Amino acid sequence: MTDVIRFRLAAVLLIANFIFALIAAGFLFRSVLVFDHQLTLIGLGYLALVLILLVAQWIVASGASCPLCRTPVLAPKLCTKHRRARSFLGSYRLRVATSILCTNQFRCPYCNEPTGMEVRGRVDRSRV
DSSP: OHHHHHHHHHHHHHHHHHHHHHHHHHHHHHHHHOOOOOHHHHHHHHHHHHHHHHHHHHHHHHTTTTTTTTBSSSSOOOOOTTOOOOTTTHHHHHHHHHHHHHHSSETTTTTTOOEEEOOOOOOOGGGO
């Protein structure tokens, strides 16, 4: 799997996980308010989907790392962020994911290096 596909897949999984977590929270909150057992089951179903997507996203995102500092930018890490790193809705990973999908580039929250999403060809060292 190429790095560009890995970054895009990890970004889509992260955003989908965020959306489904909000939907699950909404169903569970609504089910508590109206005492509806069916809404609780739907909310728990969405919660199970969130857990499955979470594991899949961790697996894919562990291989998507910044080319400069080699830190996985879409995996949950407890590393210190760059002082100029910005977040989106309180999440640094969500900002990276949205910028990958919307602008085809991202800024690493750990080293603050901008990176374009492009595949670079291999250099033929035998001709040098």
